[in-house]
Amino acid sequence: MKKIIIIKYGELSTKKDNINFFLKALKQNVSNSLGNIKHTISYDFGRMFVDVLEDDINIALDRIKNVFGIHEVIIGYKDANIDIEVIKENVLNLVKDKDFKTFKVLTKRSDKNYPIKSMDVSKMVGGYILKNISNIKVDVHNPELLIEIEIRKDEVLYYFNGIPGLGGYPVGTLGKGLLMLSGGIDSPVAGYLAIKRGVKIEAIYFESPPHTSEAAKNKVIKLARTLAKYNTTVKLHVINFTKIQETILRNIPHEYLITIMRRMMYRISAIIAHNNKCNILINGESIGQVASQTLTSMRVINSVIKMPVIRPVACFDKLEIIDLAKKIGTYEISTLPYEDCCTIFVPDHPVINPSSIKAQEYEELIPYKELIHEAIKGHEVISVGIKEDKEYEDIL
Numbered sequence: 001m002k003k004i005i006i007i008k009y010g011e012l013s014t015k016k017d018n019i020n021f022f023l024k025a026l027k028q029n030v031s032n033s034l035g036n037i038k039h040t041i042s043y044d045f046g047r048m049f050v051d052v053l054e055d056d057i058n059i060a061l062d063r064i065k066n067v068f069g070i071h072e073v074i075i076g077y078k079d080a081n082i083d084i085e086v087i088k089e090n091v092l093n094l095v096k097d098k099d100f101k102t103f104k105v106l107t108k109r110s111d112k113n114y115p116i117k118s119m120d121v122s123k124m125v126g127g128y129i130l131k132n133i134s135n136i137k138v139d140v141h142n143p144e145l146l147i148e149i150e151i152r153k154d155e156v157l158y159y160f161n162g163i164p165g166l167g168g169y170p171v172g173t174l175g176k177g178l179l180m181l182s183g184g185i186d187s188p189v190a191g192y193l194a195i196k197r198g199v200k201i202e203a204i205y206f207e208s209p210p211h212t213s214e215a216a217k218n219k220v221i222k223l224a225r226t227l228a229k230y231n232t233t234v235k236l237h238v239i240n241f242t243k244i245q246e247t248i249l250r251n252i253p254h255e256y257l258i259t260i261m262r263r264m265m266y267r268i269s270a271i272i273a274h275n276n277k278c279n280i281l282i283n284g285e286s287i288g289q290v291a292s293q294t295l296t297s298m299r300v301i302n303s304v305i306k307m308p309v310i311r312p313v314a315c316f317d318k319l320e321i322i323d324l325a326k327k328i329g330t331y332e333i334s335t336l337p338y339e340d341c342c343t344i345f346v347p348d349h350p351v352i353n354p355s356s357i358k359a360q361e362y363e364e365l366i367p368y369k370e371l372i373h374e375a376i377k378g379h380e381v382i383s384v385g386i387k388e389d390k391e392y393e394d395i396l
């Protein structure tokens, strides 16, 4: 018997016509997640198998758990002998040292030509185990140990209680999106949810030195690195926003500062997205959270671009967002105490129901197109993620 990692697909199996495309992507993403761990991957429409050295199997499992498009991941055993007597003996050997009081055997035959029906295989194996191990019994509803047997064409798989995967689609199968990534709690969660649906993300961060610090930027890089666990790598576009913000602050009535500032962010983001083949923008806006996220504000801000904007946390409560941030490992980074470029320019009374016409009139007061052009020309790109870590694998 050979120890092997087994991947079950879940929602992916509903992709009838182009399942091959999705599986190929999943294979690539699993391979990327394994990085420097030596591995071979094979798959069919039912299962994917990852073969690594026995010493690497737990760390490999840990990495694969973060790959989207997986329903369940399990360390199991594969054997080429499909004889029922061998199956009985193999199962007994695998479970005899495990600690359990109740169990159930569940058999699947993907090879329907196998001469014994699934139910009968389960009964025969179950009976054999009961005969050879004392003080245990069968519990079909809530067994402590679920023994699964899969009889395939020329092999049998054995496995026990699997680990749930993250679900979703393999990253990249739905194209690319640009995440507006601030140092807050919401935007990393929004990015995670988009990645989960198969969107590969790049990120954009607006900084305003010296009003924002190097530490604030490092915090965003850290967040990008955490998202890279799910996305493989994150290309982070950093835009120097200082001149635009200072110009807005000097020339525009203060109740419209945030509205205009966000319209500028949207314009720049849409251009960077377009230049990098991203189809959509993604951000962490949540309905009603602050003045710039009322429905009227969203409309006035969104109206300056044609590109679709996806807001994965728009309808989440803050507490729901925080829960998810904790689960995905971004909460602790997001709550580090560094200012970001929005918070330092917050006026006392931001407009709650801005008007598009007024916003346009105010923008005419500044040479915004030139400012945008200049900001984009000077933009910096930082690549973070597994690939980057690979270069330092002897140290990290």
Ligand code: ATP
Residues within 6 Å of the ligand: 179, 180, 181, 182, 183, 184, 185, 186, 187, 204, 205, 206, 207, 282, 283, 284, 285, 289, 290, 340, 341, 342
């Ligand atoms: P918080 O968790 O405190 O709400 P936030 O990042 O959501 O933080 P908001 O002011 O609510 O901050 O901004 C709404 C959205 O706009 C963010 O989720 C993010 O997508 C985008 N955004 C805000 N500031 C920046 C920035 N400096 N760079 C890139 N995107 C930003």
Ligand code: MG
Residues within 6 Å of the ligand: 184, 186, 284, 285, 286, 289
């Ligand atoms: Mg927010």
